[in-house]
Structures are given as structure tokens and as C-alpha cells.
Amino acid sequence: MNEKTDIRQLIPTELEAWFEAADEKKFRVRQLLEWMWTKGINDFNLMTNFSVELRNKLTAEFDFQRITLINQQISADKTVKAAFRCYDNQVIEAVLIPSDDRVTVCISVQTGCKMGCTFCATGLNKQARDLTFWEIFEQVAYSRREASLRFGAELSNIVVMGMGEPFMNYENLTRAISLISGTPGFGMSPSRITVSTVGIPDMILRAADEDAKFNLAFSLHASTDAERNKIIPINKKHKIDDVIDALKYFQQQTGGDVTFEYLMLNGVNDSPDDLKRLISLCCNFRVKVNLIPYNIVPGLPYKSSSDEIIDYFVASLSKKGIIAIRRKSRGSDIAAACGQLAGTGGKSY
Numbered sequence: 001m002n003e004k005t006d007i008r009q010l011i012p013t014e015l016e017a018w019f020e021a022a023d024e025k026k027f028r029v030r031q032l033l034e035w036m037w038t039k040g041i042n043d044f045n046l047m048t049n050f051s052v053e054l055r056n057k058l059t060a061e062f063d064f065q066r067i068t069l070i071n072q073q074i075s076a077d078k079t080v081k082a083a084f085r086c087y088d089n090q091v092i093e094a095v096l097i098p099s100d101d102r103v104t105v106c107i108s109v110q111t112g113c114k115m116g117c118t119f120c121a122t123g124l125n126k127q128a129r130d131l132t133f134w135e136i137f138e139q140v141a142y143s144r145r146e147a148s149l150r151f152g153a154e155l156s157n158i159v160v161m162g163m164g165e166p167f168m169n170y171e172n173l174t175r176a177i178s179l180i181s182g183t184p185g186f187g188m189s190p191s192r193i194t195v196s197t198v199g200i201p202d203m204i205l206r207a208a209d210e211d212a213k214f215n216l217a218f219s220l221h222a223s224t225d226a227e228r229n230k231i232i233p234i235n236k237k238h239k240i241d242d243v244i245d246a247l248k249y250f251q252q253q254t255g256g257d258v259t260f261e262y263l264m265l266n267g268v269n270d271s272p273d274d275l276k277r278l279i280s281l282c283c284n285f286r287v288k289v290n291l292i293p294y295n296i297v298p299g300l301p302y303k304s305s306s307d308e309i310i311d312y313f314v315a316s317l318s319k320k321g322i323i324a325i326r327r328k329s330r331g332s333d334i335a336a337a338c339g340q341l342a343g344t345g346g347k348s349y
């Protein structure tokens with residue numbers, strides 16, 4: 001563990017006090033914030049408008065607990081899975097997904113996940129810690145550079161759907177989002193950021209009351225509480241209807257989009273009755289449905305529904321006027337697809 005303080009822990013008033021005590025001008029704080037959050041620089045030596053003396057003073061006292069890229073795998077469909085080592089040796093993953101009109105990154109918020117969803121590779125590692133806001137931010141900084149170098153494009157969308165449950169690390173997540181979308185920061189449009197949750201009503205209500213600047217995706221994945229209890233343990237505490245009530249409030253308060261994510265699991269949630277119930281859950285609600293073919297996770301007992309059934313779900317929802325999209329599975333050959341991230345650094349699949 002590093003003994004110096006990560007300078008990003010200091011709030012602006014603390015930075016001002018430090019610069020004053022170091023006999024440095026106040027405007028240097030603004031420059032430092034621009035280096036860190038607008039340019040995404042995490043190395044004092046690269047802060048070229050600082051004197052060598054100032055850089056040495058900063059280096060003597062502070063550090064950056066960086067995430068370090070340790071592995072990059074490229075899928076046949078050009079999806080990039082990046083594994084990063086954190087300061088405490090934990091490994092996290094982010095996935096960069098290029099498509100015709102956009103480049104999206106899927107980022108992580110914890111080093112594993114305690115939610116224990118039975119279909120998910122991340123949930124196999126329950127010893128999770130929360131990522132700091134700068135560890136979340138650095139995944140986006142990396143993705144912006146990589147999108148430009150590799151695809152000659154700007155990073156256009158962020159989905160918080162990687163490792164971990166975002167609402168279990170809400171403070172760090174919202175702090176990172178304010179830097180990704182604010183000034184100083186990357187200034188990305190909040191409408192391009194989607195946070196995916198298994199559904200924690202209290203936290204959704206809090207986000208609504210705080211006028212959160214992101215869209216929400218709810219990992220529904222079942223049409224009844226009895227079914228959902230079996231695959232998403234937190235459902236025993238937070239029922240589907242309670243989550244949907246909270247989502248409606250979120251939409252009312254913030255105007256953000258809401259999506260239902262529905263993993264298509266063969267023989268688990270893909271019967272005609274499931275379809276009917278899914279349609280009725282969408283009633284009286286401006287919600288879009290993403291139907292997601294299941295990506296195999298070694299050691300877990302699930303298979304994806306057939307293409308015919310998935311297409312039938314899409315067509316039936318559409319007929320009822322509900323926007324329904326079959327999500328393309330991206331990067332499944334490198335275990336980068338939805339539900340496959342396990343923080344293994346690409347070594348154990």
C-alpha cells in the first residue's frame with residue numbers, strides 16, 4: 001500500500017490551503033484541477049506549466065493511486081477488453097465497444113460484487129471493494145484515449161454495467177460522473193451515461209431527489225418475484241413492483257430514460273406467460289426493453305434462449321407499442337460480453 005495521499009482525495013479548499021502553505025499562487029489549483037480532470041493526467045511530471053520545484057514539492061507529499069493497464073484483449077468484432085491492476089493488486093475490467101455510429105465503454109464500480117446474481121461471472125467474486133471515484137474516472141480517461149487512437153473516434157457513451165452494483169458505491173459513482181460530465185472534467189453529455197442496477201429502491205429515490213444526471217437501466221431478468229428471487233437474491237428484499245415505482249419517480253423527477261434489461265435464459269424466464277407478464281410490467285410506463293442473449297459463463301448452469309424465442313419476444317413487445325431491442329452480443333469470444341466480466345485479467349477463460 002502506498003503511504004502518500006492520493007492528491008485527488010483533497011477537496012479544492014484543502015488544495016488551496018496546501019498551495020498557500022507551499023508559497024504557491026492560488027491559480028495553480030485551477031491548473032492542477034484542469035490537468036487531473038479535464039486532461040485526465042495523473043502524473044505531476046507531465047504538468048508542464050508547473051515549475052520543477054512545484055512538481056518536486058507535490059511529488060514529495062502526494063501520489064496518484066493509478067489503475068495500471070495489465071492486459072488488453074481484442075475481439076473479432078473489435079471490442080476491446082481492458083484489465084487494470086489497482087493500487088491494492090485487485091483487477092478490474094472495462095470494455096470498449098465500437099459500432100457504426102458510436103463508441104461505448106462499459107465500466108466497473110467495484111472489484112467484484114456481493115449481490116450474488118446466479119448468472120453472473122462478477123458475482124463469483126464476493127470479496128468486493130468499492131472503487132474510488134478516480135478509479136472509475138480513470139477507466140473513462142483510458143477509454144477516451146483508446147477510442148481516439150484505435151478507432152479515430154470520440155468516446156460517445158458510457159454504460160455503468162461492468163463489475164459491481166453502482167448503487168452500492170453511489171458516492172464515488174456520482175462524484176466520478178460529475179467529473180466526467182462537468183467542468184473541470186470531460187464535459188460529456190449526461191444523457192450519454194447509463195447506470196445499470198439490480199434495483200435498490202431507496203437509492204433510486206435518492207438519485208431522483210438529487211436530480212441525478214444519468215439514465216437508468218434496471219436488470220429485471222424475470223417477470224415474477226418468485227422467478228427473480230431465484231436468480232437475483234436482492235429481490236427477496238426489494239420486490240419488482242417497488243423498484244418499478246421508484247423508477248417511475250426517477251423518470252418523473254429527472255426526465256432520464258429508463259430501460260428494462262432482460263437476459264433471455266432458456267427455460268427460466270422465456271415462456272409465453274413470462275412474455276405476457278413482461279408486457280404488463282411495461283404498461284403505463286415510458287420504458288424501453290433490451291432483450292439480451294445470455295453469454296455462457298463457465299461453471300454456471302444457464303443457456304441462452306433460442307434466436308426464435310428472442311425474436312418472438314421482440315416482435316410481441318413491439319406489437320404492443322413497447323420499444324424492444326435485441327441487444328447484440330459483443331466481445332463474447334474474449335469473455336467481454338454482458339455478465340462475463342470477472343476481473344481475471346483475461347487469464348482464466
Ligand code: SF4
Nearest residue numbers: 113115117120123164
Ligand atoms: S449482475 Fe451486476 S449486480 Fe448481479 S452479481 Fe453481476 S455485477 Fe453484481
